[in-house]
Amino acid sequence: MSATINNEDEVTIEWNLTTLVRPGPIQQHNDQTGVALIVLNQPLEKSLHVIRTLWNNASIRVAADGGANAIYEVAGQHGDTTFDNLQAIVGDLDSLDPITQEYYTSRTKPAAIIRQASQESTDFGKAINYVRQNSPAGPIDIVAIGGLGGRVDQGLSQLHHLYLFQKDEHYKQGRIYLFSGESLTFLLKGDQRKVHKIRVRDEGQLGEEDAFGKHVGILPVGEKSRIWTKGLEWDVQDWETGFGGRVSTSNHILPETKVVEVRTARDVLFTVALRDGKESGVP
Numbered sequence: 001m002s003a004t005i006n007n008e009d010e011v012t013i014e015w016n017l018t019t020l021v022r023p024g025p026i027q028q029h030n031d032q033t034g035v036a037l038i039v040l041n042q043p044l045e046k047s048l049h050v051i052r053t054l055w056n057n058a059s060i061r062v063a064a065d066g067g068a069n070a071i072y073e074v075a076g077q078h079g080d081t082t083f084d085n086l087q088a089i090v091g092d093l094d095s096l097d098p099i100t101q102e103y104y105t106s107r108t109k110p111a112a113i114i115r116q117a118s119q120e121s122t123d124f125g126k127a128i129n130y131v132r133q134n135s136p137a138g139p140i141d142i143v144a145i146g147g148l149g150g151r152v153d154q155g156l157s158q159l160h161h162l163y164l165f166q167k168d169e170h171y172k173q174g175r176i177y178l179f180s181g182e183s184l185t186f187l188l189k190g191d192q193r194k195v196h197k198i199r200v201r202d203e204g205q206l207g208e209e210d211a212f213g214k215h216v217g218i219l220p221v222g223e224k225s226r227i228w229t230k231g232l233e234w235d236v237q238d239w240e241t242g243f244g245g246r247v248s249t250s251n252h253i254l255p256e257t258k259v260v261e262v263r264t265a266r267d268v269l270f271t272v273a274l275r276d277g278k279e280s281g282v283p
């Protein structure tokens with residue numbers, strides 16, 4: 001996942017989504033392997049299969065406060081040791097269950113308990129800062145396991161964190177992906193000279209091997225934008241989008257598309273569905 005300058009005017013930003021969700025090392029934007037995982041406090045059982053893959057692919061694994069309860073409830077308390085190598089629990093710790101804390105601090109490699117009492121930032125924010133301060137090899141991409149189906153303020157705040165922690169136009173501090181049950185969401189930095197090339201299928205991949213479904217949304221959450229797309233059923237050119245105006249939801253990746261291309265004047269959220277087994281992955 002990298003950025004290359006094509007000519008004076010055009011920059012390609014590559015997003016290799018397929019490496020995130022298949023077993024094996026993940027290639028990051030800076031060509032290093034590994035990714036940091038942050039677990040938020042949302043039910044995990046519906047997407048446990050993908051979460052296990054993400055967990056095994058990660059090099060740093062952190063729970064934001066009550067996120068540790070969520071992993072204990074789906075695994076530890078049932079004798080499933082998949083998540084026992086949790087590295088740290090970070091937050092104000094008002095949600096951390098004492099049984100969860102006892103469990104993760106008594107593993108062979110105990111989790112660190114990092115209490116930050118501030119009531120001015122969320123546990124998600126504290127966890128992002130912790131990861132960024134504890135990645136010795138430099139900037140690291142983060143996958144946050146959340147869920148937008150809980151409280152609306154918390155759900156919108158999860159999206160807000162994608163903006164808050166990715167102010168740099170070149171994602172110099174690392175990219176952040178939000179995995180929320182049925183979809184993967186990330187921030188496309190706005191600049192008409194940038195082409196975001198989003199790989200959703202590998203070359204030669206057959207439809208039944210697809211990790212992603214066909215549904216795509218492009219959401220101008222912060223401000224209005226103009227967008228251009230290639231590879232979707234309803235491609236648009238210089239299309240104004242804004243809340244209260246038009247937004248692109250339920251667009252479809254075409255069956256022959258391996259890489260979706262998006263240009264956007266301003267920052268927008270791109271969201272792609274995970275294949276759920278019922279969906280074929282092709283329209």
Ligand SMILES: Nc1ncnc2c1ncn2[C@@H]1O[C@H](COP(=O)(O)OP(=O)(O)OP(=O)(O)O)[C@@H](O)[C@H]1O
Nearest residue numbers: 040041064065066067095122123124150151154155
């Ligand atoms: N009901 C919810 N709906 C959606 N996301 C949630 C919800 N509860 C918690 N989260 C997410 O999980 C993180 C850790 O949650 P935690 O268990 O500490 O809840 P909290 O103490 O209410 O969160 P915070 O203190 O960050 O507001 C939060 O920062 C938030 O991103």
Ligand SMILES: Cc1ncc(C[n+]2csc(CCO)c2C)c(N)n1
Nearest residue numbers: 091092093117118119120121122123
């Ligand atoms: C205007 C304003 N609104 C809400 C909070 C409270 N708050 C913000 S983040 C957070 C969670 C800490 O874990 C809490 C309680 C505030 N400080 N300022």
